[in-house]
Amino acid sequence: xxxxxxSPQNLxxxxxxxxxxxxxxxxxxxxxxxxxxxxxxxxxxxFMLSSGKKKHGRLIATINIQExxxxxxxxxxxxxxxxxxxxxxxxxxTASKLTFGTGTRLQVTL
Amino acid sequence: NAGVTQTPKFQVLxxxxxxxxxxxxxxxxxxxxxxxxxxxxxxxxxxxxxxAGITDQGEVPNGYNVSRSTTEDFPLRLLSAAPSQTSVYxxxxxxxxxxxxxxxxxxxxxxxxL
Numbered sequence: 330x331x332x333x334x335x336s337p338q339n340l341x342x343x344x345x346x347x348x349x350x351x352x353x354x355x356x357x358x359x360x361x362x363x364x365x366x367x368x369x370x371x372x373x374x375x376f377m378l379s380s381g382k383k384k385h386g387r388l389i390a391t392i393n394i395q396e397x398x399x400x401x402x403x404x405x406x407x408x409x410x411x412x413x414x415x416x417x418x419x420x421x422x423t424a425s426k427l428t429f430g431t432g433t434r435l436q437v438t439l
Numbered sequence: 440n441a442g443v444t445q446t447p448k449f450q451v452l453x454x455x456x457x458x459x460x461x462x463x464x465x466x467x468x469x470x471x472x473x474x475x476x477x478x479x480x481x482x483x484x485x486x487x488x489x490x491a492g493i494t495d496q497g498e499v500p501n502g503y504n505v506s507r508s509t510t511e512d513f514p515l516r517l518l519s520a521a522p523s524q525t526s527v528y529x530x531x532x533x534x535x536x537x538x539x540x541x542x543x544x545x546x547x548x549x550x551x552x553l
Contacts, residue, residue, distance in 0.1 A: 333481065360540050372529060372544040415481070419540060426472070426497070427542070429481035 332356050335416050335430035342437050348403040350433045352416030355397065362427065363390050363401050364415040372415070375401070406437045441465050445530050445545035452520040452552050460515040460548050462530030468543070470533045471513040472497070473505065475526040476547075482529065488513055520552045 333354045342348050352361070363375040376383050376390040378399065383390050387406075392399040403410055416430040446461045464471065472487040484497030488507040502524060504516040513532075517524060530545040 331481070362540075362542060364542070364544075371546040372531075374542045374544075377540055377542075417482075417542075426484060426487060427482075429474075429483075431479065431481045 331430070332420075332428050333416055333418055333430040335414075335433050337433060338431070339434045340436070342406050342435070344407060344437055344439050346406050346437075348406050348410075348435065348437075350401045350414050350416075350435070352399045352401070352430055353397060354399075354416075354418045354428075356418065356428075357421040358394075358397075358418040359421050360419040361392055361399050362417040362419070363399075364417060366413045366415060366432070368412070375414075403435075408437045408439060411436045443530055443532050443543050443545040445528075445548050447548060448546065449549050450551070452517075452550065454521060454552060456520050458517050458520065460517075460528055460530075460550075462513045462515065462545055463511050464513075464532040464543070465511065466532060466534070466543065467510060468532035468534050469510070470535060471507065472531045472533075473503070473513070473515045474529045474531065475499065475524075476529060477526050485515065485528075517550075522552045524550065525552045526550060 336351045361378045364372050365375050366372045378392040387404045389402040413432040413434050415432045417427040443464045469490045473485040474482040476482050483499050485503050486505040488494045491510050494505050528548045533542045
């Protein structure tokens with residue numbers, strides 16, 4: 330079993346829909362990252378969370394440390410949000426070493 | 440700032456050849472890492488460094504060497520390429536201070552080993 334599990338693996342939505350991507354992990358962590366990767370593109374950091382909730386534009390990330398769970402929400406989705414969203418955790422005591430989920434592929438259609 | 444740069448963007452090797460993937464960052468970050476990304480799998484850590492002169496193995500280090508002679512540069516060497524090393528390679532750097540940790544990734548190198 331992977332230390333970091335994401336769901337769903339694939340997601341198709343229509344423009345304007347509210348989207349939720351989930352991430353569960355099985356180890357103690359000091360930080361959790363949400364990353365975005367466009368097709369054929371590089372990887373961009375969206376959020377780093379150690380507790381609570383963060384918001385940036387139409388993106389919201391939450392984390393529940395006790396339940397070892399995080400969610401990434403996209404409000405009013407747009408075709409340009411189509412990408413792979415990756416959850417990664419920094420296990421406690423591992424400096425900057427990250428463990429990654431396999432990603433959620435999101436396609437937003439008109 | 441250029442951020443994290445990687446060269447080359449694409450490379451085709453024959454089995455047994457050696458090569459070096461270059462990675463550089465201009466943000467004075469202490470931490471640098473090399474990952475490989477394969478279909479259906481998450482990014483996996485190959486090697487990492489917590490500062491100049493200090494390197495350590497990650498999850499999948501076999502067949503790869505690294506060195507960190509300066510803060511800026513973190514090259515990855517493939518000693519004798521094998522088809523199993525066909526992958527996309529990402530270099531990353533980060534600054535970690537307590538609970539603050541921002542990751543910066545390079546654009547990736549797509550490597551094919553024939």
